[in-house]
Amino acid sequence: MTARRPLRIFYLEDNSLIVFHVEALLEDLGYVFAGSLSSFADLKRNFAQLQMDAALIDIDLADGRTGPDAATWLQQRGIPSLFVTGRELTAKANASAVLGIIRKPIEPEQLSSQLLLLEAARRS
Amino acid sequence: MRDHIEREIALRLELNHRVKNILASVSSMFQMTLRGAQSVEQLAEDFSARLIALSKVHSVVFESGGEAVSLKTVVDITMSPYRRDGGSRVAAKGPDITLSRDAGTTLALCIHELATNAIKYGALSLPDGRVDLDWRIVPTEDEAFLIIEWSETGGPPVSPPSRSGYGTKYMRSALGSLFGEPPSIVYDPSGLHCTIRGALSRLSPPDRDDGKGARP
Numbered sequence: 001m002t003a004r005r006p007l008r009i010f011y012l013e014d015n016s017l018i019v020f021h022v023e024a025l026l027e028d029l030g031y032v033f034a035g036s037l038s039s040f041a042d043l044k045r046n047f048a049q050l051q052m053d054a055a056l057i058d059i060d061l062a063d064g065r066t067g068p069d070a071a072t073w074l075q076q077r078g079i080p081s082l083f084v085t086g087r088e089l090t091a092k093a094n095a096s097a098v099l100g101i102i103r104k105p106i107e108p109e110q111l112s113s114q115l116l117l118l119e120a121a122r123r124s
Numbered sequence: 125m126r127d128h129i130e131r132e133i134a135l136r137l138e139l140n141h142r143v144k145n146i147l148a149s150v151s152s153m154f155q156m157t158l159r160g161a162q163s164v165e166q167l168a169e170d171f172s173a174r175l176i177a178l179s180k181v182h183s184v185v186f187e188s189g190g191e192a193v194s195l196k197t198v199v200d201i202t203m204s205p206y207r208r209d210g211g212s213r214v215a216a217k218g219p220d221i222t223l224s225r226d227a228g229t230t231l232a233l234c235i236h237e238l239a240t241n242a243i244k245y246g247a248l249s250l251p252d253g254r255v256d257l258d259w260r261i262v263p264t265e266d267e268a269f270l271i272i273e274w275s276e277t278g279g280p281p282v283s284p285p286s287r288s289g290y291g292t293k294y295m296r297s298a299l300g301s302l303f304g305e306p307p308s309i310v311y312d313p314s315g316l317h318c319t320i321r322g323a324l325s326r327l328s329p330p331d332r333d334d335g336k337g338a339r340p
Contacts (some may be wrong), residue, residue, distance in 0.1 A: 016298035021152030036301035086144030104148035
């Protein structure tokens with residue numbers, strides 16, 4: 001990641017164990033963890049205070065199956081994202097809202113290769 | 125007949141999704157326990173205790189319909205192993221509050237970490253030590269907050285740990301994102317004190333805002 005400021009990655013997920021793990025994995029990979037919230041409603045409410053370059057998004061959140069809407073909402077604000085989900089059919093049906101899909105359970109290799117898509121989006 | 129088949133397919137998809145989610149939770153729990161483990165024995169002991177805590181809260185959430193659980197039930201099932209030898213050493217009290225599945229699961233895992241720490245190093249490691257676990261609702265101008273206080277007394281003198289372990293890190297991460305703020309942990313020489321605080325609106329199940337006495 002050379003001398004550039006590391007990418008700040010936000011995580012929209014309602015499962016605290018998975019957030020805990022992904023936070024550690026992101027730090028291992030040299031990214032900055034930009035916080036986590038559990039619902040699309042909370043994201044909209046707190047967006048002004050959050051500092052993120054990109055996001056990871058679960059499909060099912062605390063306020064329902066709102067992950068795809070959250071991805072589109074962030075996309076409209078210039079924030080690229082990836083789905084992190086076990087709901088692959090819904091993820092594929094909403095693929096235009098994201099740059100890629102990470103399957104659960106998370107494999108670190110898959111996470112790191114998909115994160116490169118977010119890096120590439122920043123360069124372009 | 126077709127309706128029946130479609131429903132069956134939808135149920136199977138949903139079940140598959142839930143199983144994947146549980147496997148993902150367990151996998152993350154294992155990976156994080158592994159990071160903090162000093163030996164294979166410690167890894168096995170800590171991981172199985174965490175898995176049992178997760179499994180118990182899963183059962184009570186399932187029994188209460190799958191989407192919500194009462195805080196009192198979460199406290200009771202999480203503290204039950206530590207009450208067997210001397211029931212009066214852990215006193216838990218507070219109003220009846222309904223939590224969402226995720227808030228209930230997260231709180232159960234946090235209370236499990238506090239209890240494990242108390243048994244190993246804190247008040248519950250000595251015969252005269254005790255834990256008070258109290259919760260209450262505190263209204264502010266805009267919204268109501270749930271405040272949970274864990275206080276240990278009668279244990280060995282407490283000093284801040286040199287490095288934070290799984291329990292502290294998990295509580296900071298989980299409560300920070302789900303409850304909106306990390307817990308306050310005070311290493312008072314006379315006993316560890318932990319305060320957990322979260323806006324009730326973030327902890328309640330989505331469809332039932334009544335929360336059975338949760339609103340003052």
